[in-house]
Amino acid sequence: MDSGIQQLKKWVEESNNIVFFGGAGVSTESGIPDFRSVDGLYSQKWRYPPETILSRSFFDRDPEEYYRFHREKLVIENVKPNSAHIRLAQLEREGKLNAVVTQNIDGLHQAAGSKNVLELHGSILRAYCSKCRKIYPAELINHGNGVPRCGCGGVIRPDIVLYEEPLDESVLTAAIDCIRKADVLIVGGTSLNVYPAAGLINYYKGNKLALVNLSETPFDSYADLVIHEKIGQVFSQL
Numbered sequence: 058m059d060s061g062i063q064q065l066k067k068w069v070e071e072s073n074n075i076v077f078f079g080g081a082g083v084s085t086e087s088g089i090p091d092f093r094s095v096d097g098l099y100s101q102k103w104r105y106p107p108e109t110i111l112s113r114s115f116f117d118r119d120p121e122e123y124y125r126f127h128r129e130k131l132v133i134e135n136v137k138p139n140s141a142h143i144r145l146a147q148l149e150r151e152g153k154l155n156a157v158v159t160q161n162i163d164g165l166h167q168a169a170g171s172k173n174v175l176e177l178h179g180s181i182l183r184a185y186c187s188k189c190r191k192i193y194p195a196e197l198i199n200h201g202n203g204v205p206r207c208g209c210g211g212v213i214r215p216d217i218v219l220y221e222e223p224l225d226e227s228v229l230t231a232a233i234d235c236i237r238k239a240d241v242l243i244v245g246g247t248s249l250n251v252y253p254a255a256g257l258i259n260y261y262k263g264n265k266l267a268l269v270n271l272s273e274t275p276f277d278s279y280a281d282l283v284i285h286e287k288i289g290q291v292f293s294q295l
Contacts, residue, residue, distance in 0.1 A: 058294055061284040065243070066295050068265050068282075069153060074240035077145055078158040078232075078257060079288075082246025082270060084165055086139040086289040112220035120204045120212050127215070131162075131181060132199045138169035141245070144292040146170035156235040160247060160254050162217050175232045177224055177254050183216035224253060236260045245269040245288045249276050 058066075069075065081091035109115050110126045138146075146169040148154035156173045157166050164182045166174045184193040188211025197205040198215050205213040218224055236242060242261045247270065249255040258266075258276055267282040268274060269291050277283050284291055 059284070059286070061282060062286075062291055062294050064282055065267050065269075065284065065291070068241050068267070069148070069295050072241045072265075073153050074238070075148065075154045076156050076158065076235050076239040076242050077154060078236065078242065078244045078247070079141075080160045080245075080247025080249075080251075080254075083141050083159070083288055084136075084139075084161055084163055085246070086141070086287060087136045087163075087165060089133050089136055089161075089163055089165075108220060113222050116212075116214065116219055124198070124204055128199065133163075136163065136165065138165045140289040140293040141291075142166055142169035142171070144295055148295075149173065155239065156232075158232045158235065158257065160251065162215075175228050175235070177218070177228060177232065179215070179217035179225070181215050181217060184213050185216055186211040187214045188212070229253075232257055233260050237262065239263060241265040241267070243267045243269065244276070244280075245291075247274070248272070249274040 085091050104122065105115070110123055116123045142165050145154060145157055145166065149171055156175055157171050158175045158177065159166060160177050162176065162178050162181045164180055181199065182195045184195050184198045185191060186193065186207035186209060189207060189209045191207055193213050197213055207213055236257055237260045239261060240263055242263065242265065244258060244267065249258065264281055266280045267284065268277060268280040269284045269286065269288050271285060271287060
């Protein structure tokens with residue numbers, strides 16, 4: 058076993074106050090492409106840049122084009138939790154992990170059994186009317202054709218945070234509180250380039266900050282432990 062993984066395993070064994078903060082890299086091993094890698098969504102050609110299509114102003118202006126992109130690129134069928142999701146859920150059941158803070162919208166942490174999941178960017182598995190806020194099943198937005206509409210005439214939208222929209226204040230506050238109180242903070246599968254989410258790491262005041270990511274991040278020099286490996290491979294050994 059790699060010495061870095063051995064150290065992380067020791068921290069996990071000795072703690073009952075762990076928080077995990079993860080990004081797209083946690084789900085790539087389940088077959089969900091990330092957004093910023095060479096093969097990610099942001100590197101693919103589209104009629105408009107993905108950042109534009111995933112903005113609130115574009116959604117309001119051209120919901121039909123948004124939903125064409127949404128159903129083709131954001132909805133990935135038959136994906137299952139990988140070893141990282143599964144081990145995190147086990148750690149929660151063991152009383153060691155207090156919360157998962159995620160930038161992902163895929164719901165795989167809950168599918169693996171995690172209960173306290175703070176979804177900074179919302180979930181593609183929930184939907185509501187953008188006008189009257191009525192709740193709708195996600196099936197309406199993730200499948201079918203055209204623009205789904207509410208009885209009030211409003212466009213039904215996914216419960217995700219689009220560009221130009223603020224994060225949910227209650228979720229953000231809960232995430233900050235968990236991270237601030239954590240004994241061990243494990244950050245995994247994220248480039249730590251997306252704000253305000255990346256800034257959450259600054260609220261951690263402990264001395265057991267572990268970064269697990271394939272590539273370097275802007276916070277590597279601040280971490281107490283850095284592991285450049287696939288996150289699923291690391292968690293399968295914890």
